[in-house]
């Protein structure tokens with residue numbers, strides 16, 4: 001399906017737990033990486049740019065992409081479609097990059113199933129549901145109804161934390177950031193395993 005020279009790091013966790021904030025703090029500490037930009041049918045938030053934060057699409061366009069097999073994974077999350085296009089991931093993985101995904105638990109389960117040997121995953125959350133509510137309200141990007149929906153879904157999502165390799169409680173941002181840097185560096189080692197396998201070929205032949 002793809003030349004697996006690289007590695008994949010998946011971040012999941014309830015909306016508002018701080019995945020994007022945490023990622024911004026680690027990028028300059030983890031070396032060469034490729035961040036997977038998802039496609040979504042959600043309306044862009046103020047300041048979000050097409051092709052930077054997401055590729056924004058209509059439901060019709062998204063459904064056509066599903067039909068055409070364009071996605072490595074896709075899911076309906078909080079009432080909208082979100083998906084990861086296969087092509088850029090294939091290219092980045094075959095170039096030996098660490099590919100970073102910010103996707104929900106459904107997407108994680110699909111990618112894990114398809115590419116288990118190169119996946120490292122981390123579930124991120126807040127210390128409590130109250131903290132999550134505060135963060136979503138302070139972020140001020142979503143309506144009251146959208147926030148309520150995301151808080152209800154968070155209670156279901158948190159039940160999946162055991163399906164992940166690592167678990168970070170994003171209370172103190174500095175501490176959580178250090179933990180994520182360690183995990184990202186370990187995730188990259190999975191990419192190196194393929195080079196190592198190559199160098200011990202004489203043992204196997």
Ligand SMILES: Nc1ncnc2c1ncn2[C@@H]1O[C@H](COP(=O)(O)OP(=O)(O)OP(=O)(O)O)[C@@H](O)[C@H]1O
Pocket residue numbers: 013014015016017018019020021022135136138139170171172173
């Ligand atoms: N450790 C922290 N302490 C306090 N506030 C935080 C912390 N980490 C992130 N935040 C704040 O919480 C809010 C939500 O963070 P962010 O947008 O990164 O969440 P997210 O998990 O990426 O959300 P989504 O899944 O909806 O994209 C932001 O306003 C951010 O500044």
Ligand SMILES: Nc1nc2c(ncn2[C@@H]2O[C@H](COP(=O)(O)O)[C@@H](O)[C@H]2O)c(=O)[nH]1
Pocket residue numbers: 011012013014015038039042073074075077078082083084102103104105106107108
């Ligand atoms: N399964 C997928 N989930 C995705 C993808 N891109 C983002 N997400 C998840 O959606 C929620 C909501 O995001 P928001 O930007 O509307 O706040 C978030 O928790 C992401 O993890 C994807 O391609 N596939």
